[in-house]
Every structure is written in C-alpha cells, then in structure tokens.
Amino acid sequence: xxxxxxxxxxxxxxxxxxxxDGDGVGDLRGLLGRLDHLAWLGVGALWLCPVYPSPQRxxxxxxxxxxxxxxxxxxxxDLDAVVAAAxxxxxxxxxxxxLNHTSDAHPWLRDHPERYVWRPPRPGFRGGExxxxxxxWGAAFGGSxxxxxxxxxxxxxxxxxxxxxxxxxxxxxxxAAAADVxxxxxxxxxxxxxxxxxxxxxxxxxxxxxxxxxxxxxxDGVALCVDGPALVDHVRGxxxxxxxxxxxxxxxxxxxxxxxxxxxxGGLDMVLQFEHAELDRWPERWRRRPLDLRDLxxxxxxxxxxxxxxxxxxxxxxxxxxxxSRYGDPGRWHSRSAATWAVVLHAHRGTPFLFQGDEIAMTxxxxxxxxxxxxxxxxxxxxxxxxxxxxxxxxLDGLRALGRDHARVPVSWDGGPHxxxxxxxxxxxxxxxxxxxxxxxxxADRSSVLHVHRDLVALxxxxxxxxxxxxxxxxxxxxxxxxxxxxxGRTELLLVASTTADPxxxxxAVDPAPWAGAQVLLTTARxxxxxxxxxxxxxxxxxxxxx
Ligand code: TEU
Numbered sequence: 001x002x003x004x005x006x007x008x009x010x011x012x013x014x015x016x017x018x019x020x021d022g023d024g025v026g027d028l029r030g031l032l033g034r035l036d037h038l039a040w041l042g043v044g045a046l047w048l049c050p051v052y053p054s055p056q057r058x059x060x061x062x063x064x065x066x067x068x069x070x071x072x073x074x075x076x077x078d079l080d081a082v083v084a085a086a087x088x089x090x091x092x093x094x095x096x097x098x099l100n101h102t103s104d105a106h107p108w109l110r111d112h113p114e115r116y117v118w119r120p121p122r123p124g125f126r127g128g129e130x131x132x133x134x135x136x137w138g139a140a141f142g143g144s145x146x147x148x149x150x151x152x153x154x155x156x157x158x159x160x161x162x163x164x165x166x167x168x169x170x171x172x173x174x175x176a177a178a179a180d181v182x183x184x185x186x187x188x189x190x191x192x193x194x195x196x197x198x199x200x201x202x203x204x205x206x207x208x209x210x211x212x213x214x215x216x217x218x219x220d221g222v223a224l225c226v227d228g229p230a231l232v233d234h235v236r237g238x239x240x241x242x243x244x245x246x247x248x249x250x251x252x253x254x255x256x257x258x259x260x261x262x263x264x265x266g267g268l269d270m271v272l273q274f275e276h277a278e279l280d281r282w283p284e285r286w287r288r289r290p291l292d293l294r295d296l297x298x299x300x301x302x303x304x305x306x307x308x309x310x311x312x313x314x315x316x317x318x319x320x321x322x323x324x325s326r327y328g329d330p331g332r333w334h335s336r337s338a339a340t341w342a343v344v345l346h347a348h349r350g351t352p353f354l355f356q357g358d359e360i361a362m363t364x365x366x367x368x369x370x371x372x373x374x375x376x377x378x379x380x381x382x383x384x385x386x387x388x389x390x391x392x393x394x395x396l397d398g399l400r401a402l403g404r405d406h407a408r409v410p411v412s413w414d415g416g417p418h419x420x421x422x423x424x425x426x427x428x429x430x431x432x433x434x435x436x437x438x439x440x441x442x443x444a445d446r447s448s449v450l451h452v453h454r455d456l457v458a459l460x461x462x463x464x465x466x467x468x469x470x471x472x473x474x475x476x477x478x479x480x481x482x483x484x485x486x487x488x489g490r491t492e493l494l495l496v497a498s499t500t501a502d503p504x505x506x507x508x509a510v511d512p513a514p515w516a517g518a519q520v521l522l523t524t525a526r527x528x529x530x531x532x533x534x535x536x537x538x539x540x541x542x543x544x545x546x547x
Contacts (some may be wrong), residue, residue, distance in 0.1 A: 142161070317355045321402050
C-alpha cells in the first residue's frame with residue numbers, strides 16, 4: 001500500500017518527451033520507446049501529464065474527453081501498451097487528471113451546462129456591460145475569470161481561462177462523474193492519479209470580490225477558491241472511488257494544517273505544495289528575487305514536520321523553470337551544482353519527484369523576445385504586467401528566469417538532429433546544448449549528474465533512514481550551507497551542501513569529529529566540474545568527512 005515511500009516519481013510531459021511518429025510532437029509510442037531510460041534510472045512510478053483528447057490550448061490541461069487519448073499522442077491501445085510495458089519494468093503509472101475544469105470543447109458544456117459554475121451579473125448591471133462580472137476575479141491566463149453567456153443570461157467561471165470552465169462540484173452528478181473518471185482508468189490498470197489543482201474544486205458558497213494588487217487589474221480568484229469548506233469531503237469521494245491507488249493532490253494554497261486534513265481525512269497520500277517555489281518569485285509570477293536559503297530552511301521546518309503528512313518533494317516540474325538554471329550555477333558548476341540540489345531534495349523526508357530533462361541538468365532555453373514565448377501563461381503574464389505599467393524588458397527577464405516554456409523544451413536524448421527527440425521538425429526548438437549535454441553522453445560518463453540521480457534512486461531503496469528517519473534542519477541561520485540530519489534507530493545520516501560557487505569552509509557548527517569514521521554514501525565532488533570558466537582544481541571544494 002505504501003510502495004511510494006521509497007520510490008522516486010518521474011514526471012513525463014509527453015509533448016516534449018519523445019516523438020515516435022516523426023510529426024514533431026512527443027507521443028505515447030515515443031514514450032514506449034524510452035521506458036528503458038526510466039527503468040535504468042530505477043524510478044518506481046511514472047506520472048504522465050494529460051494525454052486526453054483536447055484542443056491543446058494548455059497542452060492537455062484543457063480536457064475534451066476523460067476516457068480517451070488525443071490522436072496527437074496516439075490511441076487508447078497505445079496507452080494500454082505504455083501501462084503494460086511500465087508494469088513489466090516494475091514502474092507504476094500515475095495519470096494526471098484535471099477535474100476542476102474541462103475544456104470548453106468538452107461535450108458537457110453543450111449537453112450539461114448546469115455542471116459548470118454560473119452566476120448572475122453584479123446587481124445593478126446588465127450582463128455583458130463593463131463591470132457587470134459577478135466578482136473582480138482575473139483568470140490565471142489573462143483577462144476576467146468570467147465569460148458572459150447571452151443565451152443563458154449568466155456568467156460562467158473559468159479560473160484559468162475562458163476556455164477552461166470550472167465544474168460545479170457542489171453538484172452530486174459532477175462528483176459522480178469525477179469518481180467515474182478514476183474508476184475508468186483504474187479498470188485499465190493505472191496505479192494512481194495526480195489530481196490537478198484539487199484544492200480549487202470546492203468553491204465558497206458565496207463568491208466575493210478580492211483585493212487587487214497595485215498594478216493588477218483583477219483579484220486572484222484562485223487564492224479565493226482554495227480550500228473551500230467541502231474540499232475534504234470531495235476528496236474523500238475520489239479516494240472511495242479508487243481503492244488503494246496512489247492519490248497525489250496538486251494543492252496550490254495548501255497549508256501544513258490543510259495538508260494534514262486532506263491526507264488524514266480526505267485520503268490523499270501526499271500533496272504537491274508550492275510554498276518553496278514562491279520563495280524566489282513573489283508577489284508576481286515573473287518578479288524574480290534571489291532565493292534566501294534561510295527561507296528554504298524555514299519551509300523545510302514547516303513542511304518536514306510529520307504533522308503535515310507525507311511530503312511530495314520537487315524542485316522542477318512542467319510549470320517551473322529548469323532546476324539547473326533556477327537553483328544551480330550553470331555558468332561555473334553546471335553539473336555539480338545541479339547534482340547538489342538533487343541530493344538536497346532527496347535528503348528530505350517524502351517522495352522525490354524528478355521532471356524529465358532535469359536528470360541531465362537541462363537549463364532554461366534562450367528567450368530573445370516576446371515572439372519566443374510559447375506558453376499561454378507566459379504570454380498572458382507579459383501582456384498583463386505591461387498593461388499594468390511594468391517594463392516589458394523586466395518582465396521578459398523574469399520569464400527568462402521563471403517561465404513555463406523552459407520545462408517544455410524537448411528532452412535531449414543524444415547528439416543527433418534535434419537532440420534525438422524527433423526525426424521530423426520539433427513543435428518547439430530542441431535545446432541548443434543538446435549536442436553536448438544529452439542522455440546518451442551522460443549515461444556513458446560515470447561522473448555525470450545523470451548518474452547521481454540514478455544513485456539517489458538506489459540509495460532510497462537501500463537506506464531506510466533516508467525514507468523513515470526523522471529530520472532535523474541544521475544551521476537555520478546559515479545563508480550558504482544547507483544541512484540536514486536524519487535519524488532512524490542507530491543510523492544517522494548527515495547532509496552538508498554548499499550552495500555557493502566559491503570555496504566555502506566547513507560550517508563550524510557541524511562538528512566533523514563524530515562523523516570521522518562515517519561512510520560517505522554520496523558526494524557530488526565526483527561530478528564533473530563542467531562549468532565555464534573551468535574551476536581551478538586546487539581551490540575546488542572537496543568533501544571533508546561527510547557525505
Ligand atoms: O497548474 C496549477 C497551478 O497552480 C499553476 O498556476 C502553476 O502554479 C503555474 O502554472 C506556475 O507558473 C496546473 C497544471 O500543472 C498546469 O500545467 C495547468 O496549466 C493548470 O493546472 C491548469 O490546469
């Protein structure tokens with residue numbers, strides 16, 4: 001039942017993973033052909049981002065049918081084949097299900113419009129006229145969260161976009177339909193689900209205006225819908241529909257207390273929270289501020305508390321910038337800094353998630369100007385920030401650091417054309433570093449960051465203290481060194497990681513003496529120092545007596 005405690009979950013964004021038919025878009029046949037990479041890494045589960053029929057305006061997070069596969073990705077039979085082939089390799093399959101909203105192309109909107117969230121115009125206004133929207137909420141991908149429907153004489157809610165209308169979970173038929181989605185896929189052999197923005201499904205009974213930040217036009221509707229009163233019951237209904245399947249809740253706005261409720265009472269196995277991903281970009285999505293390591297340690301103390309449930313641990317995913325660029329230092333310590341952050345993540349209590357391409361420390365993609373923005377969110381963020389008076393260059397810089405496009409660059413498999421992703425023309429350009437940074441090259445090099453990821457996967461299986469040990473966050477006030485102690489019975493593990501490019505002394509507060517005879521389980525000192533300029537070996541940091 002708890003197989004996922006010592007497993008690593010590998011996230012596949014299928015559009016950008018591997019193309020099996022040469023049309024330039026990644027697909028299930030492509031994934032099938034690359035499953036041995038996951039097996040070689042040793043991961044316990046594969047989280048597959050949405051492959052359902054969809055207009056693809058948000059790359060599948062706009063679902064037009066819950067029980068089929070979009071032809072761009074293949075067929076239902078291809079998905080069955082992926083599940084069978086994964087199982088044959090000891091890999092479980094977790095499907096991403098988007099149950100807060102559908103696409104406006106879903107037949108429900110036509111045949112069962114009552115299943116969506118509708119509200120009358122603001123009192124005193126005529127529907128459709130400026131200011132008549134029921135609340136002042138903006139959609140995450142730009143504009144108002146409300147769409148006027150003259151036929152129905154009401155507004156329809158779309159927290160992400162007008163073409164992603166929100167389902168009304170206060171209706172039993174909606175909850176029953178959602179549960180049926182999980183039953184359908186369970187019956188096809190799927191092992192678990194990642195529930196997209198599950199914290200948003202229980203809307204407050206009364207929808208009210210929210211605060212509008214300076215420079216913004218709308219209030220943040222998402223923030224106002226998080227964690228509604230009925231959420232735990234709604235989640236419990238999903239749990240009851242899917243037996244002991246792994247249930248991962250994507251949970252914007254969750255707190256340790258609500259995470260505890262959602263797991264203990266709602267039956268989720270773990271939640272994906274985002275507090276750590278906001279430490280270097282806040283309040284606006286694009287406004288970068290340097291990560292203060294002490295904030296990350298405060299986050300760890302908050303979320304590593306066993307009272308918050310079992311954590312899902314991640315640094316990268318398909319909505320985030322590349323780990324190597326965002327947290328590491330590709331200029332001077334490319335592989336080694338990325339490896340360090342991987343070790344830091346894995347040293348925590350919880351199930352680590354690895355996003356495709358991060359295992360070879362792919363970096364952010366170059367972004368020359370606004371025309372290079374592909375993703376709906378990036379384009380909306382730029383347009384809205386500029387409309388609010390922000391300097392476009394500053395916003396672009398923010399997107400260069402933090403945008404969603406970086407994660408969606410095709411995986412660099414080898415040094416061939418388009419990094420081996422496709423034999424055709426890729427839907428978005430391959431990474432410029434693919435010729436020298438790719439899976440094939442890194443596999444052949446035992447000192448690569450890829451091998452560190454593989455060793456980390458194996459270490460979890462071998463070392464119970466890494467899985468079940470209690471956690472102490474050390475050096476809370478040190479802005480450079482990240483250190484943790486794990487303890488289980490008589491076993492103690494110590495993580496000491498320097499996050500600076502320059503040589504740094506061993507922290508005085510960690511007495512090396514008791515660790516003198518300790519076994520070094522993993523050191524990033526073995527990872528190629530492949531930054532630019534080449535570091536001087538005489539001053540390069542070495543591991544003292546600790547891991
Ligand atoms: O993302 C939910 C979410 O909260 C996003 O707003 C995320 O925090 C943001 O994109 C980071 O920049 C989920 C999916 O992961 C995302 O891909 C979808 O676009 C979104 O839901 C709508 O379904």
